[in-house]
Structures are given as structure tokens and as C-alpha cells.
Amino acid sequence: MRLDIGIDDTDSAKGGCTTYIATLLVEKFLRIGARFADYPNIVRLNPNIPYKTRGNAAVALRLQVPESIYEELREATLRTIEKNSQIGEQGTDPAVILLRNKPTPQITKLSQEALISIVSIRKTVRTLRAAKGSAVSYGSGLGLVGALAAVGQTLEGDHTYELIAYRSRRNLGKPRLVDKDSVILMDQTTSPNTFNSYDAEHKRVLITPHGPDPVLLGLRGETPEAVRSAFRLILVREPIDRWVIFRTNHGTEAHFRSAQSRPSINRPVSLRGIVHERPQRIPGGHVFLKLLTGRRVVECAAFEPTGKFKEIVAKLIPGDEVTVFGGVRTHEVNHRPSVTVNLEKIIVNHLIDDIVVRNPQCPECGKRMKSAGRGQGFQCPRCTYVSRKVSKQFLRNDRVIRPGLYVPDRKAHRHLTKPLSRYGMEKGRWDGKPPMGTWHSP
Numbered sequence: 001m002r003l004d005i006g007i008d009d010t011d012s013a014k015g016g017c018t019t020y021i022a023t024l025l026v027e028k029f030l031r032i033g034a035r036f037a038d039y040p041n042i043v044r045l046n047p048n049i050p051y052k053t054r055g056n057a058a059v060a061l062r063l064q065v066p067e068s069i070y071e072e073l074r075e076a077t078l079r080t081i082e083k084n085s086q087i088g089e090q091g092t093d094p095a096v097i098l099l100r101n102k103p104t105p106q107i108t109k110l111s112q113e114a115l116i117s118i119v120s121i122r123k124t125v126r127t128l129r130a131a132k133g134s135a136v137s138y139g140s141g142l143g144l145v146g147a148l149a150a151v152g153q154t155l156e157g158d159h160t161y162e163l164i165a166y167r168s169r170r171n172l173g174k175p176r177l178v179d180k181d182s183v184i185l186m187d188q189t190t191s192p193n194t195f196n197s198y199d200a201e202h203k204r205v206l207i208t209p210h211g212p213d214p215v216l217l218g219l220r221g222e223t224p225e226a227v228r229s230a231f232r233l234i235l236v237r238e239p240i241d242r243w244v245i246f247r248t249n250h251g252t253e254a255h256f257r258s259a260q261s262r263p264s265i266n267r268p269v270s271l272r273g274i275v276h277e278r279p280q281r282i283p284g285g286h287v288f289l290k291l292l293t294g295r296r297v298v299e300c301a302a303f304e305p306t307g308k309f310k311e312i313v314a315k316l317i318p319g320d321e322v323t324v325f326g327g328v329r330t331h332e333v334n335h336r337p338s339v340t341v342n343l344e345k346i347i348v349n350h351l352i353d354d355i356v357v358r359n360p361q362c363p364e365c366g367k368r369m370k371s372a373g374r375g376q377g378f379q380c381p382r383c384t385y386v387s388r389k390v391s392k393q394f395l396r397n398d399r400v401i402r403p404g405l406y407v408p409d410r411k412a413h414r415h416l417t418k419p420l421s422r423y424g425m426e427k428g429r430w431d432g433k434p435p436m437g438t439w440h441s442p
């Protein structure tokens, strides 16, 4: 029989890792005699949920097993979660879903909703019961939503792979001994079949996380073979406990596939509109943009860590036409709730000419003149030359950006962000490669 197991929310801010539990389960299941119907899946859900701060990941294990070992698999799953998750920690509400048979269309639908909105526990339980699935939850029940959504997210369309290697227990909390030069070489050799490994611009290794969790490194790529051969190129100077290849929705911007075109709190949105005012830079380096869409003005924000991306946004002028993608969040401005689209991507559709109107230069001394009064022409403030013949000048400023697609710097990428190198490499249905945006040096 087919058996799908979804797991969510086993980790806390203090450590632990749902993918690690999945890895332990892979080994246990194989020992018990299960066959896998797919690579273990990591599914990222709506990144804009306020109480989910660690990337909102859940896992699904899809098995083909004889009925006779079901109880043994169930026992192994629960025992492993109880032993390895942070049960009792604030905000950790582990949950497991066990579903015999393939996910029903209702589960698939719930899973799509969980990518873009907030799904209630009540609805999750109802959907699960209708599918005759069973669940075990250790806390508030919040983990049930992600666990069922993971089961339903079967990654039929675009997907990627991640090889995750784990550290031995005694090294937890110590610096990760992964050779930087080998990462650079691996990136050069295997890109674009691997992605988000090294940020050449900021000279940062991206495959190693920080913090106490058991992940040593994660290699992202297009195929299982790509991540496997990339892994062979990495020089690691500490013991590797175990590793496993996951199939994921990382780098697929799955959350934008059904993004709405009206801003709604905590949901992804995509909006086409006209730049309404000159973008404003606020203390901290963030850039705010007011966009006119239909009859409403929507505030968008490009935050400081987005790097060059926020500079692109800052170079827009009123009248430019853009399409923005991002998550809708609220924050307090002068004690009032304000809605902002946190920008994750922008397509510059059309740039208008940047015309500035200036007073004429003095024909005598070259100084810029001032109006001498209505209908009185211009007067030079330096040599007092007055003329009615000179007139205002219209100057065209060079635009330093070009139409095209822009995404934040890699260090500001979220798990679902599609890196530029993946455009054109999507699996399944795809609607064409958009032109890449470029800086243009004046």
C-alpha cells in the first residue's frame, strides 16, 4: 500500500531540525523493509506567516509498503519524533500525519492554500478525516497544518533537490569545518546545475547554516546527480554523520504561482502598477516605493539586506511601470497599522524618460539664471544680465537601470526565492524566460 507521512514543527529556536528527523526515519524505514515512492520531500509553505520564523518547512515521506509493517513504521515515527524534537519548548508543536493512499484532491487544495495563506487547524482536521488519515499532535495542533500540507504538496511541477549532510553530535555548536576554496571550485564547476552555493560578490559561503542545528551543509541543485557530484567536490574537515537527498520546492517561487493581485495580509501578491512618487530612502538603508495600481496607492519596501536590489528600486521615478512581487505585511507607523509589500522580486516593464526642467545658463558668465518675474525673462544672480530671449532648458537624465527582471542579492534570498540562474531551467509547465535586468553604466 501507499503510505504518506507528513511531519512538521519539530524544531524550536534553540535547535532541532525537522529534516534531521526525516533523515533518521529514512534509515529506520529502510531497515524495517519499506520502499520509497519518492525522494523525501522538503516543502516550504507560506513564508509570510508571522509566527513561523524559521523558513516554514515541513517534510513528507512517501512509501510503498506491505500492510503488515504499518504499525511498526508508525511506532518508529512517533518514537523518533519524541526522542529528537523539542517537545515542550515554546512555539514547538510537532505533528505527524499518516495517510494510506495518495493525497486526495482536497488535501492538494489545502496544500496550495498553505503556500499562500493561513490555514486553520479545524479545516486541516476536517480534510484529514475526510481522507481517512490519522494524526498525532504533541502541542497546540499547529503542526498539523504543515504536516498535512507537506503530504499534499507532491511537487508535480517545478522542483529542485537538496543534499543535506549532518554533523556528529559532539560538534554541535562548534564552527563548521567546510573548506571555502572547495566550495568556490564546486560552484564554478557545477553551476547552474547547482545554485545558491557561493555568493561571489560578498565572498560568502551559502551552503553552511549558522547556529546550533545539526545541519552541516545543504547543496541545492536541479537533479539528484548534480547535488551528489557537487558533494564529492566539497572538502569537509569534520566527521559527516549522515546525508540524504531531498526533493523540494526550494528556488521555485511556488508561492507566487497563485499569488493574488490584491494585497491581503500575510499573503504573497503580484501587482502591476505605476511608480507614484520618487522612492524614499529611510534610516537603516531601506527603500520605500509607492505604487499606483488601479485607484489605490500601495506601499512597497525593499529592505537593506536586499543589496543592489534596493538600489534598483531607488532609481525608479514617477511614471515608470513595474510589476512587483512580495509578501504583504503590516507594521505600526505612528501607532497605526500600515500595509506594506515586502519586495521579493520586481520586473521593470517600462521606463519613462527622466526629463528635468532647469533655468537657462547666463549667456555672459555661465551661471544658472533666476526668474526675473512673471513674463520678465531671466536674470543672472552673478552678473545681473537680464534676458527675455533665453528660455528654460529640458534635460534628459540618463536612466541607469534597464527594463527587466531583478531579484534581491543572494544573502537576502528566502528558501522559495528563484535565483536568476534558475530562470529557464524550470521543470514542467513554464511560460517563457523573462529578460534579465541589468545595470547600465552612464
Ligand SMILES: [Zn+2]
Residues within 6 Å of the ligand: 362, 363, 364, 365, 366, 367, 380, 381, 382, 383, 384, 385
Ligand atoms: Zn551672468
